[in-house]
Each structure stands twice: as structure tokens, then as C-alpha cells.
Amino acid sequence: QREVSTGTTIMAVEFDGGVVMGADSRTTTGAYIANRVTDKLTPIHDRIFCCRSGSAADTQAIADAVTYQLGFHSIELDEAPLVQTAASLFRDMCYRYREELMAGIIVAGWDRRRGGQVYTVPVGGMLTRQPVSV
Template sequence: MAAATAMRFGQLSSGSDMAPDWTMKEVSTGTTIMAVEYDGGVVIGADSRTTTGAYIANRVTDKLTPIHDRIFCCRSGSAADTQAIADVVTYQLGFHSIELDEAPLVQTAANLFKASCYRYREELMAGIIVAGWDKRRGGQVYSVPIGGMLVRQPVSVGGSGSTYIYGYMDSNYKPNMTKDQCLRLVSGGTHTHTHTHTHTHTHTHTHTHTHTHTHTHTHTHKSWSSVLEKSLFSFTHIRQHNKQYK
């Protein structure tokens, strides 16, 4: 039982600090994020799980962060790094909007993310997708991967779970998709990866942004990883219960 406990919770640190070593690891989003342009706006989506090493720190995190009224970012990588960058860009973009006396451009927000990610590329682990709508260029999606590159794409996926859905996106994405088709694509993509990526969760969040409004959607899926977790818990509980009566 002691060996099993050690395998389950990891080695304890030496000295007076008796906390498991995984508590000292950085919180990571363990993510699949995605965004799609359509005629009139964008659809963005993400799963909801954050991790510390192999352990789940939060199952219901919202990785879709508002930057301005019609601009959002999807965050992947270190949760602390991405939240800090999002706060900085939100602050900078707010002042920029006041100076212009109008809503900022999506490309401006993307350039601000690129500047921070590139300047601190040796210190930060942050992969960002910037998406939104402005009156000049309509719906736009910009990818800012780790390292600070910036590229506009009609559809973008990111995060550690994105490797599981590239085939799905290649098969199902088509140019000039409608809003409903993009919603099904994003929802289907996040649903697909929850069946294969054990560090992601069954809740997914999607947002639709147009020139008039923003819609928020939350989907719940049952993945094989969640079924496995429940099965392992039940097996362990039954085994411990039987030992008490031997």
C-alpha cells in the first residue's frame, strides 16, 4: 500500500517540506485551443483543464480571455505566463483605445502579444491565438506561437492537445464556412481531442464574435479519460474495502 501511495503521489521532498514534488511544478494549461474566421466574425474554443505535471489543478478553467469588447485571446502554455501577458496587453490596448477614441484593431492586439512574447521568449512559455472583429478587416485570427512569431490564418489550433486534431481539421475545414459550420467544427474538434488526450477535460468553451454581439457556449462531453479515472477510483475503493474485512 505504501509503494502504491508513493507511485500515486510522487516522491516527497527532503527536509521539513513534506509536500509532494508535483506541487512545486508550474501550472500549465495542457490545452487545445482553436479559432476560425467566417464571413462576419470568428468562432473560438478551448477545453477547460489545467495541470501541474501529471496532476489536474483545475477542471473548469476558462482559457478564452477578453482583451477588448470584440477581441479575445486563447491561452496555452504556462497559465501564469499567459495570464500575465493577457493582463499587460489588455492594459496597453485600453490606453490605445482611449487615445484613438474608437475601438482598437484586432491586428494591433496581435502585435502587442507578439512584442511581449518575442521580447521575453527566453523566459516565457506562452502560445496565444488572438481573434476578434473590427470594422476595417472584419473577423480575424492571428497565431502567436511560443517564440513570438505572428501570422494571420483563417483557422488556427494550438496547445499540447492540438496534435491530436490536425487530421480532423484538415478533413473538415473548408474555406467560406458559415457561422453554424464553424461552431460545429470547433465543438467537434474539442470533443474529438477529449477522447484521445488524457490531459484535457470534458468541458469546452466556445465564443462567437461578430460586429453586433458576442455569444458564449459551454459544452460537456464524456471522454474515455474521465471514464478511466472513475473506473480506477472505483477499483481502488473496492480493493481497500475488501482488505478491511480480510
Template sequence: MFDLEKEFLSDLNKEVKTGTTVMAVTFKGGVIIAADSRTSSGSYAVNRVTDKLTPVHDQIYCLRSGSAADTQIISSYVSYYTNMFSIEEGSKPTVKKAAHMFREFLYQNKQYLHAAIICAGWDPIEGGSVYSLPLGGSIVKQPFSTGGSGSTYLYGYCDMNFKENMTEEEADKFVTYGITEAIARDGGSGGIVRKAIIDKNGVRRKTVYGNKLKKFWEK
């Protein structure tokens, strides 16, 4: 006999797969971060226009993949502590400082969390920088980084198209086409492309709507 209550409880205990695609890249003078906008729960898209670019401090942002709950609470903690640091020290935190705060939370709680972070931004010491923090809490400074379910489709694209000291325009195209490819290939990624250019002048936000995205074979 079909047991509705048993089936319901069984569904509650099942892992729910989610998806996203996030990218960050350094250019000559700063960094550009980008993400798709689809929030999914299994095969259901619960939000098509999510803003996945999360501010940590004035010129420091993070990109989150994994458990939304885990990454949201961690980014909130890091934002709180970087702001406290800024008040106590009388200076803005560096991207490296914020990234190592993320690393501390992720590493100390690695057995409980399903969270991966890309921390990127600009500071007067290092200029534009990108730090990748995968599952487990390790930390690697990279010229570019990708994350989320759509990132598996981007490694070949990034290897072929990345170059050192790109201009802002080149870096903008690099992340836009990257997210576009992931949206075309990954069922967990979709919607629009949100971007932020971070440099010594601050943060500028851009949005490319779905009907304006070139197909990856048209680029």
C-alpha cells in the same frame, strides 16, 4: 539512505507538464473561438471547469497555451494597453493591433517566456480575423489556428474539414468537434467546451457540457 529533503527539492525543480486545447476559426461575418476546460499539473487535474477564453478588449479575445503564469501576465498587459489606446485614440483597437502588442511582448522576452497565443476577434476594418503567435514571438494571420497539447491530434481533422467562408453554424460544428476529438485523445485536455462567437454585434458565449459532447466517431 533516503533523503526526504533532497527528494522534495528535486521535485520542486522538475518541469511540470500541463495541457490544453484551443481553437479559433473565421467564418462569414466573424470568428469563433473555443477551448476545453481542464487545467492540469502533471497528471493531476487541478481544475475541471477553467474558462480559457480571455478577453483583451470588447470584441478581441486571446487563447493561451504554455505557462499559465506567463500567458496570464502578458494578456493582462495587452488588455491594459489596448484599453489605454482606445481611450487616447477615441476608437476601438483592431485585432491586428492587439496581436502585434502580443508579438512585441513575446519576441522581446522570448528567452524568458514559455507562451503561445492565438489572438482573435472582430473589427470594422478586417472583420473577423485570427492571428497565431507561437513560441518565440512570430506572428501569422490564418483562417484558423489551434494550440496546446491537444492540437497535435487535430491537424488531420482540420485539413479535412476546414473550408473558406463557412457559415456560423458550420464553424461552430468545426470547433466543437475539434475540441471533442482532442479531449478524447489528449490526457491534458478535458472537461467541457467553452465557445465565443465574435462578430459586429458583439460576443456571444456558449458552453457544451461533457455529457452533451458527441464522441468523435459519432459526428
């Protein structure tokens, strides 16, 4: 019998005071385990994080670009960015480059306007807000 690989497991859940996020830590290349201790949770801003699945190179590049854009946005507004703004930036990038990227992202965090929020950006660049995303 062969072991069944289910791929990456990432999740985020809204609750009254914020969000909880989690991910597995294994990176694979086919049947080969390339890294057993990968961090798939990436900080985007002080209270906004993303869970990454798909191509590690693609998701890291997208997260870096969104972090950079959101940092400038925060400076322009002179306040912390909204979670929805971060999620929209991920959506825009994933949709614009949907033919080249293999990236599924969960964006979650807390802001003063809407509290804890979870947004899903699957491969292809759609954006949905859900209380739970797996």
C-alpha cells in the same frame, strides 16, 4: 496502459461575420489535474479575445498587460482598436521575453476595417494571420 495527454486544445476560426473560438477547460501540472474548469478564453477588448496555452501565470500576465496597453491605445484613438494591433502587442511581448516565457496565444476578434480575424502567436513570438488556428 497510460492515458495519453495531448496538452491544451485551443482553436479559432474565421467566418463571414466574425470568428468562433474554443478551448478545453483542464489545467494540469504534470499528471495531476489542478483544475477541471479553467477559462482559457480571455477578453482583451469588447470584440477581441485571446486563447491561452502554456504556463497559466505567463499567459495571464501577458493578457493583462496587453489589455491594459490596448485600453490606453483605444482611448488615445477614441475608437475601438484593431485586432491586428492587439495581436502585434502580444507578439512584441512574447518575442521580447521569449527566453523567460512559455506562452502560445491565439488572438481573434472583429473590427470594422478587416472584419473577423485570427492571429497566432506561438512560443517564441512569431505572428501569423490564418483563417483557422488550432
